[in-house]
Amino acid sequence: MKSGNTKTQNKTELIPGKTAKRLQSVYRIAAAVMIVLLFVLLVTAMVGLPEIGDKNNPDNNEVARRYIENGLEETGAVNIVSGMILDYRAFDTFGESCVLFVATICVTIMLRIDGRGGDEDDEEHETGKKAFGIRESAFAKFDSRNYEPQNDTILKKSAMLVIPLILVFGIYVVLNGHLSPGGGFSGGAILGTGFILYLSAFGFEKTERFMNAKTVKIVTLVALLVYCLSKCYSFFTGANHLESGIPLGTPGAILSSGLILVLNICVGAVVACTMYSFYALVRRGRI
Amino acid sequence: MWNLVREHLNDIVAAALFVIGFGDLLFQKNMIKKIIGLNIMDTAIYLLLASQGYIEGRKAPIVVDGVKDVSAYINPIPSGLVLTGIVVSVSVTALLLSLTIRMYKKYHSLDLDYCLMMARREG
Numbered sequence: 052m053k054s055g056n057t058k059t060q061n062k063t064e065l066i067p068g069k070t071a072k073r074l075q076s077v078y079r080i081a082a083a084v085m086i087v088l089l090f091v092l093l094v095t096a097m098v099g100l101p102e103i104g105d106k107n108n109p110d111n112n113e114v115a116r117r118y119i120e121n122g123l124e125e126t127g128a129v130n131i132v133s134g135m136i137l138d139y140r141a142f143d144t145f146g147e148s149c150v151l152f153v154a155t156i157c158v159t160i161m162l163r164i165d166g167r168g169g170d171e172d173d174e175e176h177e178t179g180k181k182a183f184g185i186r187e188s189a190f191a192k193f194d195s196r197n198y199e200p201q202n203d204t205i206l207k208k209s210a211m212l213v214i215p216l217i218l219v220f221g222i223y224v225v226l227n228g229h230l231s232p233g234g235g236f237s238g239g240a241i242l243g244t245g246f247i248l249y250l251s252a253f254g255f256e257k258t259e260r261f262m263n264a265k266t267v268k269i270v271t272l273v274a275l276l277v278y279c280l281s282k283c284y285s286f287f288t289g290a291n292h293l294e295s296g297i298p299l300g301t302p303g304a305i306l307s308s309g310l311i312l313v314l315n316i317c318v319g320a321v322v323a324c325t326m327y328s329f330y331a332l333v334r335r336g337r338i
Numbered sequence: 339m340w341n342l343v344r345e346h347l348n349d350i351v352a353a354a355l356f357v358i359g360f361g362d363l364l365f366q367k368n369m370i371k372k373i374i375g376l377n378i379m380d381t382a383i384y385l386l387l388a389s390q391g392y393i394e395g396r397k398a399p400i401v402v403d404g405v406k407d408v409s410a411y412i413n414p415i416p417s418g419l420v421l422t423g424i425v426v427s428v429s430v431t432a433l434l435l436s437l438t439i440r441m442y443k444k445y446h447s448l449d450l451d452y453c454l455m456m457a458r459r460e461g
Contacts, residue, residue: 089357097353104393105394110390119406123406143422147422231400
């Protein structure tokens, strides 16, 4: 990092070379001192914390005790973390799903390419480019669509083998969220990677048969609405009460634990659509 | 001294990761490397939270064979917090990367100093 910066800074026109160099080194020394101080500060703070793995630590208090002792009876979920985040703290998880949704919207606003085109390149940049010693090859037209794999046989064949396994595993993780490690977020991420691999192997034309902007929109909105309606009625019944009325079933069965299964599926759908749309947006500017 | 380090190994590694990520943010000029630094800082936080919830000799909080005793499982709350952190970090990373793409499209460079200079020159 040192060699590249000094070389480019010398040629800047705004600040004379020597001053820039001096400022640069002052900044570097100050930054180095700062991070060393930060490390010392953090380590002294960490050493003051209670020992890791001790059962008498203050964070192992009555809240955790209550979740473990009553979690299975009250939520019906064998996986206590799942029961915690989708029942006791379901609003928190709803907020997380909404964060993902808002992130998708923001990335869409940022990267959407409308048909008008319009390259923002102009001559004003030429002087700056030379001053900073930026190579011309970096200015090749930004269009990753040119680099799409075209009929890559190895990729296609291995994708055919792997994608069904990935999708089935993702569905398994989502549906077993209340029984085993996993849940909506991890399972949704696995499903999303399956779709992304399909897209890389077979291209946009084939992917659009089942995954296009309309599907993503409908699935995300339906999932978020179901989540919202199934948890927000408690505002009208006087909060502090998240009973669903659905029987909890026998612990360990797949159809148990009331709403947690439904909410896991909703979260999984939102996460899978979000992952896919991030990739599609970066790749070609629309979902 | 050595005993103290061994007791707090996870915390110290978390602090080191945090500082490495922060140093990345300070020293690198490339936006992609800055975003990588931010993600390293995120992993430091996950490590810290997850290790605070760990209890020696206990298992993940998934009820097996109906054992509902507190002394069998670790603390489930930090696990839930780490989950929240991961989701937010994914969203922030996606947003930052898309902003970086926009910046590259406008200034044809990932060098933050150069882009800021050009932005200032344009007024």
